[in-house]
Amino acid sequence: DTGVSQNPRHKITKRGQNVTFRCDPISEHNRLYWYRQTLGQGPEFLTYFQNEAQLEKSRLLSDRFSAERPKGSFSTLEIQRTEQGDSAMYLCASSLKGLGEQYFGPGTRLTVT
């Protein structure tokens, strides 16, 4: 049983560029979550999916952010026109069912210069 995987692990980009992150959940987990964590803070919820359906989005998820889970397996998180304030660790988690225990991946650290 492999855990949640995320790619890339690190991404450095220049302000204004677009970036895309990928998350592969634990197999058979139908719920997938995205969180963002800045230095010294706890993770903040961004959005979550049940299979292909995006069930909830945070107000933190501005129009520049979009997340997809097209086949109900892996998910992508895209940030368009990155800003320095987007620099953070982006964490993905999955769970077997709603309201179940969430298992986190290693995260993607984004640095916007």
Added chain:
Amino acid sequence: KQEVTQIPAALSVPEGENLVLNCSFTDSAIYNLQWFRQDPGKGLTSLLLIQSSQREQTSGRLNASLDKSSGRSTLYIAASQPGDSATYLCAAKSYNTDKLIFGTGTRLQVFP
């Protein structure tokens, strides 16, 4: 709106001590509460999950308790070791949503 706080923000103890980390939440209508460990620059490792119907959960040297009426959870670490050094986060989940609301964590250092 659920808010979660953790005290203390940082803790430094000698090896072998028993210690307690505190987590408070404002909305007592929680579904469950999860404790995580995070090493520097890494993702989160789930330690314990307590359902709202439970009072405590144990795993090895770790024991987590939940008191909904007072809005508190504690994580007890017995016989601390240098390998326990990490940031410990608690997160609450309410009935009407599947998202976790996190505290800011307690950064623990256990020195030999």
